Amino acid sequence: MNYQIGSDYHDGSVYHMAERHSTLRARRRAQTQRTIQAHAIRLFGERGYDGTTMNDVAEAAGVSPMTVYRHFPTKEDLVLTDRYGELIAEAIAASPAGRPLVRRIGDALVEAAAAVTGDDAAADRQALLVRLQLMISTPALRARHLDNQYALQQAIIDALQGDAADPDAAFQAQAAASACLAALHTAMVRWAEDDGRSDLPHLIGRALAAVFGDDAIGPER
Structure with missing residues (x-):
């Protein structure tokens, strides 16, 4: 014993x-x-x-x-690899399942942007800015960025669905993720062109509101 x-x-x-x-x-x-x-x-x-x-x-x-x-x-991976997708997926997975898809995705996009551009993340903010400016100006990076966007879209869909495998729900999640990421891209390009002087989370909120209306994002945006 x-x-x-x-x-x-x-x-x-x-x-x-x-x-x-x-x-x-x-x-x-x-x-x-x-x-x-x-x-x-x-x-x-x-x-x-x-x-x-x-x-x-x-x-x-x-x-x-x-x-x-x-x-x-x-070499492209040195620019494109980041934690942004992981932060977004974690925020979505932690959000209430009953909320509209666009609200869940949009709030997660804003929350993740705030985490990497806040006052206590100056190094992350500067690195993100340089990376975005490189992606805009470098053809090889723009091409690979499309692959990254697809991978991010799939990560969002997986976070929304959890263990569910309903084809109709997957289609809705794919449509919502695609539209939200288009708004995200527009905001991030504007932020990079502005040399990071504007507030990225606010720009993302504005882009989402332009596409989905003010009700699509939280009242604090």
């Missing part, structure tokens, strides 16, 4: 230790990815997108080119 208890305890300790190591590795990986991308965005801003190589980014970040490619398989 004592042996079994000890065995259970040992197995539990090993499990928790492995879990801690896994969490630590994930944090280190995320930190390395953030460091690489931060240097890449800085170099793109200083030298231009075409004037910066992956080796330049590796040297600036103090890592090997192989490490850069491990985190960012293509």
Whole structure:
């Protein structure tokens, strides 16, 4: 009996230790990815997108080119990879299921924009601004941006549906997500062209209201 208890305890300790190591590795990986991308965005801003190589980014970040490619398989990924889609999906999943689709999506778009452009996120705000300006001015990035928009649309649909697989509900979610993302794109382009001087969450709210009316967004917008 004592042996079994000890065995259970040992197995539990090993499990928790492995879990801690896994969490630590994930944090280190995320930190390395953030460091690489931060240097890449800085170099793109200083030298231009075409004037910066992956080796330049590796040297600036103090890592090997192989490490850069491990985190960012293509040069475009250095610009396009972000947490915005994750923030949006989390906000949608946490919103009341009974609310209109456009309200759920629209409020999530505004909430995520506020999280990455607020007063306590100056570095994230500047990085987002440079990334958007690069996407607008670089043909290769504009083409890849369409792929990212599709992936974001699918993430929104998945967050709205949860485990449901109703084809009609999926169609409605797809239509709502597509329309909201078009409004989001318009607002983000305006914000980038304005060099970030305007308030991005407010611009997104205005764009959503222009498409869906004032009732489509929260009264605080």
